[in-house]
Amino acid sequence: MPKKIPMRSCTGCGEKKEKSSLIRVIRTPEGTVKLDPTGRAPGRGTYLCPNPDCLQKARKKHALSRSLGVEIPKETLDLLETELRNMSGGANGT
Numbered sequence: 054m055p056k057k058i059p060m061r062s063c064t065g066c067g068e069k070k071e072k073s074s075l076i077r078v079i080r081t082p083e084g085t086v087k088l089d090p091t092g093r094a095p096g097r098g099t100y101l102c103p104n105p106d107c108l109q110k111a112r113k114k115h116a117l118s119r120s121l122g123v124e125i126p127k128e129t130l131d132l133l134e135t136e137l138r139n140m141s142g143g144a145n146g147t
């Protein structure tokens with residue numbers, strides 16, 4: 054019997070995907086928001102495609118701060134976007 058694959062929705066585009074193909078974004082107990090590439094860090098989490106476009110969609114809808122229940126400063130969102138870009142293969146010129 055095939056193992057049941059855990060599915061999660063992307064906070065940006067809303068598509069359901071395998072949990073392992075999404076990037077977890079967490080709010081740490083300290084209240085900062087960051088990517089959790091291990092998927093195992095403690096804290097409240099939500100999921101995004103490893104795609105900066107989805108982060109931008111989530112930003113526009115304020116979906117990340119809503120699902121994490123915390124205000125996310127612009128600087129943090131910019132940082133997350135940079136990290137996502139790096140993860141998605143650095144297909145961003147230099």
Ligand SMILES: [Zn+2]
Nearest residue numbers: 063066102107
């Ligand atoms: Zn997405």
